[in-house]
Amino acid sequence: MKKTLMSLIGSxxxxxxxxxxxxxxxxxxxxHVVVCDVGQGDGIYIRSPDGSDILVxxxxxxxxxxxxxxHMPFWDRVIDIAIITNADLDHYGGxxxxxxxYAVKEFVTTDIGKNDKMFDNLIKExxxxxxxxxVMWSDDILRDKKIQLVxxxxxxxxxxxxxxxxxxxxxxxxxxxxxxxxxxxxxxxLTYGSFDVLLTGDIxxxxxxxxxxxxxxxxxxxxxxxxxxxxxxxxxxxxxVTSPELAIISAGRKNKFGHPAQQTLQLLKDFSVPLLRTxxxxxxEVVSDGKTWIVRP
Amino acid sequence: MNKPVVILMCAGLIAIxxxxxxxxxxxxxxxxxxxxxxFVTTITTTARVSxxxxxxxxxxxxxxxxxxxxxxxxxxxxxxxxxISGTSLRSVLSNKKTILTMYLPKVEAVKRSNNLSxxxxxxxxxxxxxxxxxxxxxxxxxxxxxLASLLLGIVLGVKGNMSSGFSQAxxxxxxxxxxxxxxxxxxxxxxxxxxxxxxFFKRQPSLVxxxxxxxxxxxxxxxxxSIIRASIMGxxxxxxxxxxxxxxxxxxxxxxxxxxxxxxPVLIADIGFQLSVTATAGLLYIKPLLDRFMPKIPYLGExxxxxxxxxxxxLPILLTTFGSYSLGSILANLLVLWTVPILMAIGAAAAxxxxxxxxxxxxxxxxxxPFLMYFERVVxxxxxxxxxxxxxxxxxxxVGYYLFVIALVVGFQKKPE
Numbered sequence: 001m002k003k004t005l006m007s008l009i010g011s012x013x014x015x016x017x018x019x020x021x022x023x024x025x026x027x028x029x030x031x032h033v034v035v036c037d038v039g040q041g042d043g044i045y046i047r048s049p050d051g052s053d054i055l056v057x058x059x060x061x062x063x064x065x066x067x068x069x070x071h072m073p074f075w076d077r078v079i080d081i082a083i084i085t086n087a088d089l090d091h092y093g094g095x096x097x098x099x100x101x102y103a104v105k106e107f108v109t110t111d112i113g114k115n116d117k118m119f120d121n122l123i124k125e126x127x128x129x130x131x132x133x134x135v136m137w138s139d140d141i142l143r144d145k146k147i148q149l150v151x152x153x154x155x156x157x158x159x160x161x162x163x164x165x166x167x168x169x170x171x172x173x174x175x176x177x178x179x180x181x182x183x184x185x186x187x188x189x190l191t192y193g194s195f196d197v198l199l200t201g202d203i204x205x206x207x208x209x210x211x212x213x214x215x216x217x218x219x220x221x222x223x224x225x226x227x228x229x230x231x232x233x234x235x236x237x238x239x240x241v242t243s244p245e246l247a248i249i250s251a252g253r254k255n256k257f258g259h260p261a262q263q264t265l266q267l268l269k270d271f272s273v274p275l276l277r278t279x280x281x282x283x284x285e286v287v288s289d290g291k292t293w294i295v296r297p
Numbered sequence: 298m299n300k301p302v303v304i305l306m307c308a309g310l311i312a313i314x315x316x317x318x319x320x321x322x323x324x325x326x327x328x329x330x331x332x333x334x335x336f337v338t339t340i341t342t343t344a345r346v347s348x349x350x351x352x353x354x355x356x357x358x359x360x361x362x363x364x365x366x367x368x369x370x371x372x373x374x375x376x377x378x379x380x381i382s383g384t385s386l387r388s389v390l391s392n393k394k395t396i397l398t399m400y401l402p403k404v405e406a407v408k409r410s411n412n413l414s415x416x417x418x419x420x421x422x423x424x425x426x427x428x429x430x431x432x433x434x435x436x437x438x439x440x441x442x443x444l445a446s447l448l449l450g451i452v453l454g455v456k457g458n459m460s461s462g463f464s465q466a467x468x469x470x471x472x473x474x475x476x477x478x479x480x481x482x483x484x485x486x487x488x489x490x491x492x493x494x495x496x497f498f499k500r501q502p503s504l505v506x507x508x509x510x511x512x513x514x515x516x517x518x519x520x521x522x523s524i525i526r527a528s529i530m531g532x533x534x535x536x537x538x539x540x541x542x543x544x545x546x547x548x549x550x551x552x553x554x555x556x557x558x559x560x561x562p563v564l565i566a567d568i569g570f571q572l573s574v575t576a577t578a579g580l581l582y583i584k585p586l587l588d589r590f591m592p593k594i595p596y597l598g599e600x601x602x603x604x605x606x607x608x609x610x611x612l613p614i615l616l617t618t619f620g621s622y623s624l625g626s627i628l629a630n631l632l633v634l635w636t637v638p639i640l641m642a643i644g645a646a647a648a649x650x651x652x653x654x655x656x657x658x659x660x661x662x663x664x665x666x667p668f669l670m671y672f673e674r675v676v677x678x679x680x681x682x683x684x685x686x687x688x689x690x691x692x693x694x695x696v697g698y699y700l701f702v703i704a705l706v707v708g709f710q711k712k713p714e
Contacts, residue, residue: 004638004639004642007639007668008639008643008664010667011664011665011666011667011668012664014667015663015664015666015667018666018667018670062442062458062460063460063461063462065441065442065443065460066441066442066443066460066462066463068441069441069442069443069444070441074440074441074663074666077438097442097458100434100437101437101438101442101445117368117370118368118370121370
C-alpha cells in the first residue's frame with residue numbers, strides 16, 4: 001500500500017515537471033510545421049506562434065494521432081481548424097480518429113467531396129458533433145493573429161468547366177463530386193513573416209501548371225511536393241515559379257504505388273532542391289520565427 | 298478414493314474428450330483457393346483493429362478457420378451470428394504456414410432464435426460494451442492514443458486502436474501479453490471485489506458476488522481464451538472457499554483446459570489459448586524451481602523468475618508462431634512488469650470514477666502518464682534489439698523440448714518428507 005502511494009506521489013511530481021517542461025517547449029512563440037509520418041498519405045500539423053492548432057489532412061488512419069501526441073502538449077485536446085485538401089482516404093481517413101480524441105472547432109474543405117461510405121462516416125461524425133464547416137476556394141483566407149493561410153487552388157471557374165455531380169443528401173464537406181479528385185485538390189500558402197510554405201495536396205498536371213501561373217513568382221522556403229512525389233504531381237513550371245529551399249515528400253515506406261517516382265526525384269535534383277522524405281525520416285518538423293527557419297533534428 | 302478408480306476415471310474423461318475431438322475433426326475442410334463461399338457463423342473472439350480495417354478469425358465449421366479482413370465500422374460483437382459471403386483464398390504467411398483468408402467479404406447479421414439464453418447473454422454483452430466505450434473515451438481524453446490503448450489493454454485486456462508501429466514494437470519487445478487480460482487481472486479484480494463486498498456482506502455472499510464480478514470482467518475483456526482460462530481458475534479458487542475445500546492450482550488449470558477444449562475443441566489450435574495454458578503451467582511448475590535454485594536478486598527476484606518460467610514454457614510456441622524470439626524480451630519484461638499493477642490500480646480507479654464524475658476520472662488517468670511514457674520508451678528502445686530467427690521448428694524438436702523441461706521439473710521437484 002505504502003509502495004503504491006509512494007509511486008502515485010512520484011507520478012504526480014513527474015507529471016507536474018512534465019507539464020512545466022511541455023508548456024515552455026510548446027509556447028516558444030514560433031511557427032511549427034510538422035509533416036507527419038502517416039504512412040502513405042498526407043497529414044500536416046501546424047502550431048501557430050500564438051498556440052492555435054491547425055491540421056491539414058490526417059493520413060489514412062490513426063497514425064496521425066501518434067504524430068499529434070508527439071507534437072502537442074499532453075493536455076491540449078483542441079484542434080482549431082481541420083482542413084481536408086482532398087476527399088481521398090489517404091487525406092481524410094485519420095480525421096474519424098481525430099474526432100474521437102480531440103475537439104475540432106472547424107472543418108474546412110473545397111465543395112468537392114466523395115461519394116463513398118467512409119467519407120459519409122466522417123460527415124456523420126462532424127454533423128453529430130455540430131462542428132462548423134466552411135467551403136474554401138482560391139483566394140479565400142484563413143488567419144489567426146500572426147499567420148496567414150491563403151487558398152490558391154481550386155478556382156470556382158476550374159470546377160465549372162467539368163461535369164460535377166451533386167452528392168445526394170450531402171450538405172457539408174463537399175456537396176458535389178467529380179470523377180478525378182486530384183486536379184481539384186486544395187492548395188494552401190502558409191505565411192509567417194517572410195517564411196512561406198506551399199502545401200499542395202494531391203494536385204496534378206495540368207492543374208499544377210495552372211496553379212504555377214496563378215502564383216506567378218516569388219520564392220518560398222518549403223514545398224510539400226504534390227501527390228506523395230508521384231510522377232503526376234510536381235512540374236518544372238511549379239519549381240521555376242516557387243524556387244523552394246526545401247522539398248518534403250510525404251509517402252509510406254515500401255508503398256505499393258512506388259512513390260516517390262524517379263522522375264520527381266530527378267526533377268528536384270535538377271533544380272538542386274534539398275529533399276526530405278517521411279518514409280526515410282519519420283515526422284519532419286520545420287520551425288520558424290518569421291525570419292529564419294530550421295528543420296528540427 | 299483408491300488409485301485404480303482415479304486412473305479409470307481419468308481414462309474415461311480422456312476418452313470422452315478424444316471422442317469430442319474426433320467428432321470435430323473427422324470431417325476435412327472443403328475450402329479451396331478462389332472458391333465463392335457463404336456461411337453462417339457465431340463470433341467467438343474479439344476483432345483486432347488495424348488502421349481502417351479489423352481482422353478476425355471465424356469458423357465456418359469446427360474444423361476450418363478463416364482469417365477475414367473487414368472495414369472497421371462493421372460491428373462484430375461477441376456471440377453475434379453473421380452470414381459471411383465472399384471468396385476464400387489460401388495465403389502463405391511469412392513463416393510458410395498456409396491459412397485460409399477472406400478480404401472484405403459481405404457480412405450480414407443473422408437473427409438468431411430468440412431463446413432465453415440468447416436474451417440473457419445480451420445483458421452482460423451490452424453492459425460490457427457500454428463500460429468499454431465510456432472508459433475508452435475517458436482514457437482517450439487524458440492520454441495520447443497509443444498510451445490510452447496500452448492502459449485500456451492493461452486494465453480491460455481490450456486491444457483498442459493502437460498504431461501498427463507501437464503494436465509491432467510491443468510484439469518485438471516480447472511484452473504483448475500485458476495487453477491481454479489474464480491471470481494477474483483476475484487475481485487483482487477478484488481480490489478487490491472480495492475485499493469490497495466483505496465491507497457490506499458476510500464472507501459467503503461476498504464470494505458469490507465476486508464470482509459474478511469475475512464473469513462480468515471476462516465479458517469486459519472480450520472473452521478471449523486467456524481471460525476465460527484465468528476466470529475459470531479464479532472462480533474455482535473462490536468456489537473452493539465457499540464450500541470450504543482446499544484449492545490446488547494444478548487441478549484448476551486441468552479443469553479449465555478440459556472444459557474449454559470440450560466446449561470448443563478448435564481452441565487447441567488457438568495461439569492465445571496455447572500461450573495462456575503453457576505460461577500458466579510454467580508459473581505453476583517451473584517458477585518454484587527457479588525460486589529455489591536461482592540466487593535472490595533484490596527488487597528483481599519475483600519478476601525475473603516469473604518472466605523466465607513463462608518464457609521457458611512458451612518458447613517453442615513463440616518460435617513456431619512468430620518465427621522469432623526477441624533477445625531483449627526478458628529485459629523488457631523485467632523493466633516494465635513492475636508498472637503493471639500500479640497502472641491497473643490507476644486505470645481501475647479511473648474506470649470506476651468514469652460512471653460518477655468524468656472530469657475526476659480524467660484527472661486520475663493523468664497519473665498513469667509518467668508510467669505509460671516510461672513503458673513506451675522501454676518498449677521502443679528494446680524492440681530494436683536483435684531477435685533470434687528460426688525458419689521452421691520440427692515438431693519432434695518441440696516434443697523433445699517439452700519432455701526435457703518436464704523431466705527437469707519432475708526430477709527436481711521437492712519430495713514430500
